[in-house]
Amino acid sequence: MLRYRLLSPRWCKVWVDLAGNKLRSLLVVLSITVGVFAVGMVYSSYLMFQRDLAGSWGAASPADVGLYADPFDEELIDSIRSLRGVREADGRFNADVRVRTANGEWRYMWLTAIPDYSKQKVNVVRSQSGSWPPGDGDVLLERSSIKELGVSEGSRILVETAAGNKRLLKVTGVVYDPCQIPSLFSGRSYGYIDMDTLEKLDEERRLNQVNLVVEPWVLQGKETAPIEAVGRRAFSKLEQGDTTITWFQVNKPGEHLMQGSISAILLLLAVMGVLSLLLSTFLLINTVTAILTQQVRQLGIMKAIGAQRGQLLRMYLTLVGAYGILALVVAAPLGALAAGALTGFMAGLFNFDSGGLELPPRVLLLEAAVAVGIPLAAALWPVWRGTGLTVREAISDYGIHSVAAGGRFDRYLDIVLAKLKELPRPVVLSLRNTFRRRGRLMLTLLTLTIAGTAFMAVFSVRASLSANLENTLEYYRYDVMLQFTESYRTGRITQEVMRVPGVKAVEVWGFTPGRILRDERKESENAASSEVTVLAPPVGTELIRPVMLAGRWLVPGDESALVVDTTTVNDNPHLTVGAPVVVKIGEHKLRFTVVGIAQGVWEKTCVYAPYDWLSGAIQEAGRARSVQIVAADSAPQAQKILGRAVDEHLKRQGLRVKRVTTVAETKQRIQKGNDILITFLLIMVVLLAVVGALGLAGALGLNVLERTREIGVMRAIGASSLDIGQVFVMEALCIGLISWLAGVVLAVPMAALLEYQVGLLLFHYPLDFHFSFSGVGIWLGVSSLLSLLASLLPAWNAARMSVREVLNYE
Incomplete structure (x- = not known):
């Protein structure tokens, strides 16, 4: 009692409102907590994700330029380091091998040999556990490959070299x-060896890759042209x-x-963050407005005994602030704990170190x-409006006046409900009560509608990604593709492949790297250009069905005709139908004419x-x-079995x-x-759905408090606990159905926008x-x-009220 004596009457009321009505306080605090948690988790995850990714990426001193070539001597690296604009350069050898996993399957592996692990300057590889550096006959596995291979330190792996020899x-x-794409996304494993081990894998003790970092003065923001000039x-x-x-x-x-995938994740995090903020805003406005509206009669009593408007305003805003x-x-x-867990999940997915x-x-x-x-902003208007009421208006408010048909909508609703005579009275009452507080209903619907819109949009993105994958696989109509280290006679390839059981049809293609030049001048070879893969299928092939966006596909009689894909066009905007283009393949500079533009697939150029x-x-x-x-x-x-059988047969030949x-x-x-x-997206959407459900539960809980006297009247005229509970359950289901209908309408444009942006970020179209x-x-x-779960607690609280309790409620 001492604390009440030390406080003035109005602050005593604030304390009583806060601590005396524990259920209502818990309901309000929970409603605010959910919104704050959602916003904090999303924003913290966004910041920690960017922080940790940038830290891991920057610590490795990633290469600005990478050059892959036929084997060369280490002395060339020193000459590249001396070039103007080059800050540092490193060389290494990458050997393409196949490795046998713990479950007996064969998968591709990139074994990288680094001349001196203690002097790494570019694309730095760091030890996590075990020995360092690798010894003769040893291999260090990149951590993203451990799970894919199913092996551990101390075990042995069987690798098959390009020559077909097997080594342990x-x-x-x-x-x-x-600086490697995680094994989960690349489909290959990564291992690191020394130069002595390289020789045991049928490779020369030389290098075939140069990674270099340019001087800071070369950099001009995100521009790549100055970097390319040095490269x-x-x-x-x-x-x-x-x-x-x-x-x-x-x-x-x-x-x-993997910036495309990362940008898509960050975009979706930002979208979900904005949606979480909107949901929390609607939830808070709804909750606080209802609480203040409920206390209109108390405002009238306080004004009757001399309370000033400013005093009431400060008192209620203090309560809301508390x-x-x-x-x-x-x-x-x-929110911080949840953000840390989410960032840890993303760190494992994209293979970067989590900063904690x-x-x-x-x-x-x-x-x-x-x-x-x-x-406070949500409370300001209802408090201002409530404190502006006269004493008579405030004291005569019972919270039930809106039941009367006060407008055209109410009259139409009453006419419709009057015709539904076959419905039970609790159901009719639920339908009527659903539209009783239309301001509160709109805010509750907004929270559920936004959650539903996001949920359905995510499923549409999933459907679009699946359809894009199927369309891409329809693009190439073959089942297995083999690439050779050098060119072979087409007749020999066809003859040997057809000897393998299970082969239905064979088609031999040209396959070679090339470079798009500005023109045929010698100077253009060192100018900015675009690396591409040149595919040369036979004209009239049935094993490729390109989606042509402009021009035409290759036809019989074509000479120097070229079809480019959209990914290539993104890098070379001047490539239009009818435009000339020079492509350097090996030592040959060939002049083509663009005859068509096809949709690109999988970011391939x-x-x-x-x-x-x-x-x-x-000359092949x-x-x-x-x-x-x-x-x-x-x-x-x-x-898989056929691909392996063909591979083994060809190597024997x-x-x-x-x-x-x-x-x-x-x-x-x-x-x-x-x-x-999609799983990541659904996790975020589930969070939005929980916010929406709690918003509905909060609104129904406040409805129970607001309608306490009505519940007493229903009890007095013989309504059972089941009837009273059914009123609130049906009201929740009705709100859920309305929000679903609204969400279906809004999901269409949101899905279209998300699919458009995700496509651009992931596939460049x-x-x-x-x-x-x-x-x-x-x-x-x-x-x-x-809706059903959100209504259970409010319905239970309403159903267990006795007549005496509710009629004595103030």
């Missing part, structure tokens, strides 16, 4: 290389050493190798603004030329570097196979990446629009379930 390597440690000088230096460059790669400063502070104390640490838990000041400020600022003409132009007539196979059995496992790719494995790998993205009707059906079930 001992796994002596685990390393971290942030071209290194390109020329390698060519002067009688080395053929097979690939030239320029990286945007500060951008991760609710917000309590919610902030609970939500801030929970953090609550950045800007996040705390945003949470404080949401927890305190928004409730591909151009297509007629086989007969191209093979003659590069009658020879090819790849073969496409149609399997008699299209089952995924059968494709002296044909060196560089890579075997099956459509089934490619689909599985891409689908796994899509599923991870917008995805075709696909609306998921299964998502509509699933959300109907989910929203109904959430």
Whole structure:
């Protein structure tokens, strides 16, 4: 009692409102907490994700330029380091091998030999556990490959070299290389060896890759042209050493190798953060407005005994601020913990180091603004309006006046309900009560509608990604593709492949790296250019069905005709139908005319030329570097077995196979990446759905408090507990159904926008629009379930009120 004596009457009322009505206080604090938690978790995750990714990526000193070439001597690296604009350069050798996993399957592995692990300057590989550096006959596995291979330190792995020889390597440690695409997405494993081990794998003790970092003065924001100019000088230096460059790669400063997927994740985090903020805002406005509206009669009594408007305003705003502070104390640490867990999950997915838990000041400020600022803003109008009422108006308010038909909508609703005579009276009452407080109903509907819209839009993105994958697989109509280390006679390739049981059809293609130049001048070779893969299928092939966006596909009689894909056009905007283009393939500079533009697939930069003409132009007539196979059995496992059988047969015949790719494995790998993205999205949507459900539960709980006297009247005239509970359950289901209908309408444009943006970020072209009707059906079930669960506690509280309790309620 002492604390009440020390406080003035109005602050005593604030304390009683806060601590005396524990159920109502808990309801308000919980409503605010959920919104603050959602905003804090999303924003903290966004900041920690960017912080940790940038830290891991920057610590590795990632290369600005990477050059892949035929084997060359280490002395060339020193000459590249001396070039103007080059700050540092390192060389290494990458050996393409195959490794046997713990479950007996064969997968591709990139074994990297680094001359001196203690002097790494670019694309730095760091030890995580075990021995360092690798010894003779040892291999260190990149940590993202451990799970894919199913091995551990101390075990041995069996690798098969490009020549077909098998070698055992001992796994002596685990390393971290942030400059490699994680094995989950690349479909290959990574290992690190020394130069002595390299010789045991049928390779020369030389290098075939140069990574370089440019001087800071070269950088001009995100521009790649200045970096490429430095890289071209290194390109020329390698060519002067009688080395053929097979690939030239320029990286945007500060951008991760998987920046497309990362940007998509960050975009979706930002979208979900905005939606969470909107939901929390509507939830807080709804809750605080209802609480203040409920106390209109109390305002009248206080005004009757002399309370001034300013005093009442400060008193109620203090109460609302106290609710917000309590919610902030609970939500801030929970949001940080959830953000840390989410960032840890993303770190494992994209293979970067998590920097641990953090609550950045800007996040705390945003949470404080949401927890305190928004409730105060929401309370200001109802408090101002309530304190402006006369004493008579305030005291005569019973919270039930809105039941009377006060407008056209109310009259129409009453007419419709009057005709539904077959419905039970509790159901009719539920339908009428649903539209009783239309302002509160609109805010509650907004929270549920936004959650439902996001849920259905995510399912539509999933459908669009799946359709895009299927369309891509329809693009290439073969089942297995083999690439060779050198060109072989097409007749020999076809003859040997057809000898393998299970092969239905064979088609031999030209397959070679190329470079798009500005023109045929010598100076253009060192100028900015675009690396592409040149595919040369036979004209009239049935194993490729490109989606033509402009112009036409290759036809019989074509010479020097070229079809480019959209990814190539993005890098070379001047490539239009009818435009001339110069492509350098090896030592040959060929002049083409663009006859068509095809939709790109999987971020590959591909151009297509007629086989007969191209093979003659590069002096490889009658020879090819790849073969496409149609399997008699299209089952995924059968494709894997066939690919392995063809590979082994060709190697026995002296044909060196560089890579075997099956459509089934490619689909599985891409689908796994899509599923991870969709799972992440669904986690965020579930959070939104929980916010919406709690908003509905809060609104119904306040309805119970507001209608306490009505419940007493219903009890007095014989209503059972089941009847009273049914009123609130049916009201919740009705709100859930309305929000579902509104969500279906809004999900269409939101899905279209998300699919467009995700397509641009992941594939550099917008995805075709696909609306998921299964998502509509699933959300109907989910929203109904959430509405039912949200109504249980309010319905239970209403059903167990006695007549005496409710008639004595003030």
